[in-house]
Amino acid sequence: MPTLGIAPLLDAYFRRRFASAGLVQTAVHLDGGATTVQCWRFPPGAGEELPVLVLLHGFGPPATWQWRRQVGPLSRRFRLLVPDLLFFGGSGTASADARSEAHQAEAVAKLVGAVVPAGTRVSVAGTSYGGFVAYHVARLLGPAAVARVVIASSDLLKADADDRALLRRGGAERVEDVMLPRTPERMRRLLELAYHRPRRFTPAFVLRDLAQYLYTDKIEEKTELIKGIILGDKHKFQLTPLPQEVLVLWGEHDQIFPIEKAFKVTRRRTRNGSMRLF
DSSP: OOSSSHHHHHHHHHHHHHHHTTOEEEEEEEGGGTEEEEEEEOOTTTTTTSOEEEEEOOSSSOHHHHSTTTHHHHHTTSEEEEEOOTTSTTOEESOTTOOSHHHHHHHHHHHHHHHSOTTOOEEEEEETHHHHHHHHHHHHHOTTTEEEEEEESOOTTOOHHHHHHHHHHHTOSSHHHHHSOOSHHHHHHHHHHHOSSOOSOOOHHHHHHHHHHHSSSSHHHHHHHHHTOOTTOTTTOOOOOBSSEEEEEEOTTOSSSOTHHHHHHHHHHBSSOEEEEO
């Protein structure tokens, strides 16, 4: 990774925001040391009267980049647990099976068991790809361990047709070309998809720096994660309503998962969900 440029400075700033929210960075070793999950967590013994909220990031940069604006306000009401999913940030595994969002959920569930005090129910919030993982965590641990679930801009009904539509919007031939940009041009297009109002002009050298800093590590594993998504694959997994209280949040101008899918997710795959648009 480059040592100069804007990306390392942004990374340091975002990490500082997590620390300012009272979170402590920890590497938790699971599966006898075969799996390591790096996370930002509430200090042991702190705010025991507050409920626990697990935040799961989307596909792309690590957790500090994606939850930087939320951890400050949320830390005043929750004990936060914010992991980097496997193959993002400092998290990884030697297991050859960990290539789907279901396996990601297994690692998160083990992390909760290792960090959260026994008998404590948690709530789980996931955005985009993290929403896939949040669904699996809630289903895996059940309502005895997971009280509430937030699915944010996450198409639990994603199918091949949705991928083809994304490729048309992204001007690419493969989903990994959209989600793992390696050039300034690809980085610019991803930002145009990810932001409702992206900056009108970002210099190519800044885009190159971001792409090199954020999208050169564990590329093979991340590509396998994209190909390994089982939600929406009727031959591998059947989506069922969750018994927990579910809140579905969606960006009205989302170009990764269009708003139309929010209504389908809420209507068909949640039992007590409500929807709010931003």
